[in-house]
Amino acid sequence: MDDSILLGGAAHAFRLIASGDARVYEAAFTSIWISCTATAFASAIGLPLGFFTAIGRFKGRVLLVAILNTLLALPTVIVGLFVYALIRRVSLLGPLDLLFSPGAMIVGQTFLAIPIVAALCLTAIETLDPAARETAFTLGASRKRLLLTVAWEARHGLLVAVAVAGGRLIGEVGVSMMLGGNITHYTRTLTTAIALETSKGEFAVAMAMGLILLALALGLNLLLRWIQGMRGGRLG
């Protein structure tokens, strides 16, 4: 890519963003709602999974922790392949007709994010000062209340787990492409659109979308910094 394309593209990209280009904003909107939905589902499953793995004392716990940590680096195309196999027309979930729909993307992204949420939640609970639990115990908390208090004390860590998972989903491309199919007005996200526009030579559009993606990532990171700052007691 030569410099003039890059610079001219950047200028054009800002014009597209400023003028509210439909292609750009539609892809951004699709990205956000699909990733947010998947993050919510993944949190609903991953937070309890990580929490009870952290506090539980059951057989196979060590193995489960190892599996969760391994799945942190799960390649998106593996998830894509796995979910594709599950939902293609002739398979188990075929009758739901999910393939190449936002639903399929949400399922795939949920699987991708569960290990992230669970593993980070596990770490947050495990690294919490054991005195938190003991204090709640000596203050007369029932078992259920004890667990709620532990979760409350680890809340910053749990928020970080959710935010990191969201960050990973907004920027992933493998699952979106394989399960969503990059269909205009339907399953086209920022990442799949950037791949397509770049291959078409539409650098300015690709770059405009890239800038929005970067802004979203930056926003999430600022949110993370803020959460971690609260933990230190400097903010909040």
Added chain:
Amino acid sequence: MDKAAPNTPAVSVTGLTKVYGNVTALCIERVQFDAGCVHAIVGPNGAGKTTLFRLIAGLEPSDQGDLRVLGGKIHGRSGEEHLSLRRRIGFAAQRPYLFSASARWNVEYPLRVRGITRAESENRARAAMARLGVAHLAARKTGTLSAGERQRISIARAIVTEPELLLVDEPFANLDPEGVPILESTLLDLVSSGTTILVATHLTDRAYRLSTRILRLEGGRPAPPAVVNILEGEVVSTNSGPMLVLEGGTRIHVATDRIGRRRASIFPEDVIVSARPFDSSARNILRGRITALQERGSTVFATVDAGVSLTAAVTPESCRRLALTVGSNVVLTFKAAAVKLFYKAGSVSEKH
């Protein structure tokens, strides 16, 4: 039904051991803590004070032995029974953990988990914080509090439920100087309303200010009390200076300008034993008879009945030279300044 009656011990320990790895943290043959009193557990760091508290609070199981708290077994119970027993105990840890919320939220916590209404919890939490002089910190986030403030909030949180048994682990370690008398008078107030209090501290003089019931732990085992001559009496001013008048009528010169009831102690090392009086600047010269001689390490402790029982430390050589035996008549000499006076905690002049 297992409410501790006045004369039953609040805590009784029989053959209790706790082992971490290959270190015996606690090994107590038999100890009882009577209900309705302050008990001080003294000993250096690592003596087993915290371990004992953790066992009593039900935080850890013992390895062996029988531990009865408020008439029930704190270990080996489950569910509701266990919960209702531990809700009768208050525990303020040495390094308090405060939940990351406001100070008031922390003090309300034990009430809220007992299902007490928000309004009542708020009132009681405010009262408990006021008692410890930290009402003004109610809205502060706990992350912004100093160590002394955290200690006081933690104690307010432990007493807000009006527990029957209160465990306070090293409360003086982080406490700011102005917090000490506040805490002392709070503890004595609680005792007079029937609470049993166990205070762990490595500061012997603090322990004696609060109580004469002292359990000394060393290496996890009860040890003989540190040989300190504990006296109690009234400081009066006389023509020959201030004197401490003891219960038996014995008068001892002391160095102070405040009169009133005091506890006092004299280090055995500060008491000179001689066969006859000798000329010196020391103002206290008491005649008496040796009632006991005990050799411990390289020191002989001679207990002398001189109207009041006092113990003096002498070297084995001096002991031989003076031919000290039980029944010997001796003279005890010590300076007025050797009598360490404690304002008995909670005495009227000190109440805040």
